[in-house]
Amino acid sequence: MHAVIQYLISIWVPLVCALVIVGVLPLVTGYIVLMERKVMADMQARLGPMRVGPHGLLQPIADAVKLLIKEDIIPDEADKAIFWIAPLISVTAGMLAMSALAIGPWFQIADLNVGLLFIVGISALGIFGIVLGGWSSNSHYSLLGALRSAAQLVSYETAAGMAVVGALLLAGTLSTREIVTAQGDYGTWFIFAAPVGFFIYVVASIAETNRAPFDLPEAESELVAGYMTEYSGFRWALYFLAEYTNMVVVASIATTLFLGGWLRPFAGTPAFNFLDYFPSALMIFVGAYCLYRAPKQPVKVQQLFMMVLGLAFFGVALILAAPLIGRVNDMLPGLKPGLHGAFWFLLKVGSYIYLFMWLRFTFPRYRFDQLMRLGWQFLIPLSIVNVMGIGLALVLHRQWGWSHWTAFPLTTALTLLVAGWLGWAGEKKDKEHVFVGES
Amino acid sequence: MLDQIVFYFFAALAAISAVLVVTRRNIVQCAIFLITALLATAGIFLQLHAEFLFIVQVILYAGGIMVLFVFVIMLINLDISLHQAQYNRQWWLGLLLALVVGAHLILAVAVGRSVLPFGEPAPATMLEPSTQIVGRTLFGEYMLPFEIASILLLVAMIGAVVMAKKKV
Structure with a gap:
């Protein structure tokens, strides 16, 4: 039984990873473009895309549809x-x-x-x-x-x-x-x-x-x-x-x-273990900012969208915080390096692209x-x-x-x-x- | 089974695109088929667990030399080459010779199959990790030939630079 599971994992994990990369990458690309336009706008003292979705958050999807048709x-x-x-x-x-x-x-x-x-x-x-x-x-x-x-x-x-x-x-x-x-x-x-x-x-x-x-x-x-x-x-x-x-x-x-x-930064130093809380803290901060901006949106749908987005960020924060609970960590010891590793990797990639x-x-x-x-x-x-x-x-x-x-x-x-x-x-x-x- | 399918796929790809390299008239298409042939060879290397050889083939031939090929091809006027004769009048002689050599090879393999000893295939674990083994062999056992080859390449490079240099 164990061998079968091992075999299935050895085949399915790479397959799922490949599908995730091929499926998610176009979306990520779209949002990198949005980020680029927003950063450019900020540096030139403009607002950038604001029309499609709150703060232009749905602009990449609109762009993709336009290009496809x-x-x-x-x-x-x-x-x-x-x-x-x-x-x-x-x-x-x-x-x-x-x-x-x-x-x-x-x-x-x-x-x-x-x-x-x-x-x-x-x-x-x-x-x-x-x-x-x-x-x-x-x-x-x-x-x-x-x-x-x-x-x-x-x-x-x-x-x-x-x-x-x-x-x-x-x-x-x-x-x-x-x-x-x-x-x-x-x-x-x-x-x-x-x-x-x-x-x-x-x-x-x-x-x-x-x-x-x-x-x-x-x-x-x-x-x-x-x-x-x-x-x-x-x-x-x-x-x-x-x-x-x-x-x-x-x-x-x-x-x-x-x-x-x-x-993680200072991965080998136990004195910096509090940095393990950083992923969740960042997500909670972003989520709270979304909720704070929600009532200020002009249209009802946009307010709702921002609310949902804020709650989604809270959800991600919860998932990232889960491995920090001792009992969960004992049950699934691989969860923490997996989730937090992906978080830090993507954060670093994002910073490099921002550079x-x-x-x-x-x-x-x-x-x-x-x-x-x-x-x-x-x-x-x-x-x-x-x-x-x-x-x-x-x-x-x-x-x-x-x-x-x-x-x-x-x-x-x-x-x-x-x-x-x-x-x-x-x-x-x-x-x-x-x-x-x-x- | 799967191994054989993969092998025959890459082998067929390499052979067919190699033929197309010499038969296509459009020189850019020739270049593309040459790239395909080189990549198919790289695929066979990969199937033989020679990962280092595979990636060196991709980086050097497909990624390095062929980029320069295509770069030069783009500077050529293609219309002239399209109207020139592709082969000279002795093409049938060349074909005949190629067939004779090919028949020789097939005969040699067919006869040698029963006569020549075939070694046992090495276990895959013996060649792991292949990159480290290549490095150790190159810089250990074959240090001198490796350095001589490096110096030869260096001389060729300096020669090319000197010849291409404009008079200052």
């Missing part, structure tokens, strides 16, 4: 088969990459022993969707967007890969689950051991997901909409979905590698030659030095018995010194070098 136009001279299949490649690659992610210790489709390489490699295949879509549209803007995208991705993937290698050296494994456990055993998240690596990964991952300030493949002022100029309706929505899926993927990689995955939005609305777009220079002359050399620095720190720590607190700050300082020199040399070269007709 819009006409799907295929240009006359386009290569139809490739035009048709290109967005699917992007979406499939993004979703496939999610299968190796460990969202909490219990929510993972497959724990591959090449997990992290799998995520990085498969999500990189999404570039074919962009490139082929841009080519098959038979439009100059699309083609230019696709070319820029391919060049940008190839350039920045090296830097991102080397930043990942640095953290992998610390973890000593490629499996996403074991990377997180390694950070637990280690005592700190890898961002504190390799801050330069994290910085490189942040910059490179923005470039890889084609987001501002590196959104040259779809620069509106130059290329209309880049590679998706000719796309409309559902296929355009698929590209959008792929883009935001990729954002979630890179945020998850950064969370797993540098931010401790599903681990992306923040950068998007703060910095102006780079020029293409600036982008290439930053990638090849600053980030790639720096990422190689970073790997060497981490290697040196590990040698000092493991072979020569230095403590963490001396080895890692020392090598980080050395890496920063190199970074300063690279930046200074680049700037000096800039002043001597005049670009003529170079783009």
